[in-house]
Amino acid sequence: MSHDHSLNPETMPQDPEKATLEGKNKFMGLWFFLGGEAVLFASLFGTYLALRNSTADGPASDEIFGLGLVFVMTMLLLTSSLTSVYAMYHMKNNDYSKMVLWLGITALLGVGFLACEIYEFAHYITEYGFTFRSSAFGSAFYTLVGFHGGHVLFGLCWVISLLIRNAKRGLNLYNAPKFNTFSLYWHFIDVIWVFIFTVVYLMGKVG
Amino acid sequence: MPENTSTNSTVKAYQKKKNKDEMKKQLIAFASMIAFTLIAFGIVATESVDKMFLIPIIVIMAVVQVGFQFYYFMHMKDKGHAMPATLIYGGVWAALLTLGGLGLITWW
Numbered sequence: 001m002s003h004d005h006s007l008n009p010e011t012m013p014q015d016p017e018k019a020t021l022e023g024k025n026k027f028m029g030l031w032f033f034l035g036g037e038a039v040l041f042a043s044l045f046g047t048y049l050a051l052r053n054s055t056a057d058g059p060a061s062d063e064i065f066g067l068g069l070v071f072v073m074t075m076l077l078l079t080s081s082l083t084s085v086y087a088m089y090h091m092k093n094n095d096y097s098k099m100v101l102w103l104g105i106t107a108l109l110g111v112g113f114l115a116c117e118i119y120e121f122a123h124y125i126t127e128y129g130f131t132f133r134s135s136a137f138g139s140a141f142y143t144l145v146g147f148h149g150g151h152v153l154f155g156l157c158w159v160i161s162l163l164i165r166n167a168k169r170g171l172n173l174y175n176a177p178k179f180n181t182f183s184l185y186w187h188f189i190d191v192i193w194v195f196i197f198t199v200v201y202l203m204g205k206v207g
Numbered sequence: 208m209p210e211n212t213s214t215n216s217t218v219k220a221y222q223k224k225k226n227k228d229e230m231k232k233q234l235i236a237f238a239s240m241i242a243f244t245l246i247a248f249g250i251v252a253t254e255s256v257d258k259m260f261l262i263p264i265i266v267i268m269a270v271v272q273v274g275f276q277f278y279y280f281m282h283m284k285d286k287g288h289a290m291p292a293t294l295i296y297g298g299v300w301a302a303l304l305t306l307g308g309l310g311l312i313t314w315w
Binding site for chain 2: 032190
């Protein structure tokens with residue numbers, strides 16, 4: 001193999017993302033990071049559950065939540081999780097342009113999700129006067145859901161940087177682990193959202 | 208050398224087929240995640256289930272859906288994932304302790 005680690009179908013290892021020591025370490029490090037993220041979000045969920053009925057005469061969850069928009073957001077994020085699976089499928093088949101295409105679709109779906117969330121927050125603030133300072137419920141809600149939205153924004157910046165930086169490089173053993181770690185992170189964002197739509201929105205709707 | 212190349216391409220073909228089969232499983236996982244989501248939203252929107260059962264049902268469906276995400280989409284079912292599983296379950300354990308602790312000081 002040449003010293004720049006460029007991949008061609010004859011020399012490509014089965015799992016390019018874990019073929020180098022650096023790749024293995026990135027893979028392990030990301031899982032360790034996700035374990036930590038799980039604890040971070042658990043503390044936010046715990047706080048939300050404790051404060052979700054402390055509305056201080058402000059708007060309550062069943063008055064403001066609309067299931068339609070949340071359903072659209074769920075579908076957008078869930079589909080973006082599948083498209084990043086497709087991206088990693090093409091990475092393993094050493095098809096760089098298709099991988100880029102699917103990561104681009106993933107990013108677009110992520111942007112759609114974020115746009116819906118911004119619209120949702122703006123709607124709560126302007127229509128119901130429901131803000132971060134309305135009540136303990138308001139603070140807990142915006143902290144939890146906003147933290148998730150912040151993670152989506154971070155993921156979008158991450159994948160766009162990767163796509164721009166590696167646009168002319170093609171797939172190699174140096175950047176394959178980078179794409180794979182992003183994909184794992186993106187799945188985890190979806191994992192957190194599954195709990196948010198269940199615990200915050202669906203449970204908030206039934207009271 | 209030509210023999211070598213032909214062996215190589217057979218391996219490649221085998222690997223490609225394996226990747227393709229894997230992708231089919233991913234699609235089944237995706238379809239079941241969509242189904243779980245539809246059921247969860249459906250029973251809340253139609254209020255067809257008693258509140259006492261509704262919350263445990265939707266929480267269990269969320270946990271199953273997350274299982275699909277971890278084991279299929281994030282490949283935790285594949286070989287060489289003992290350490291990632293240890294790390295993430297370590298995190299999940301600490302997360303449950305956090306939830307338990309916060310629940311204890313709130314409601315007990």
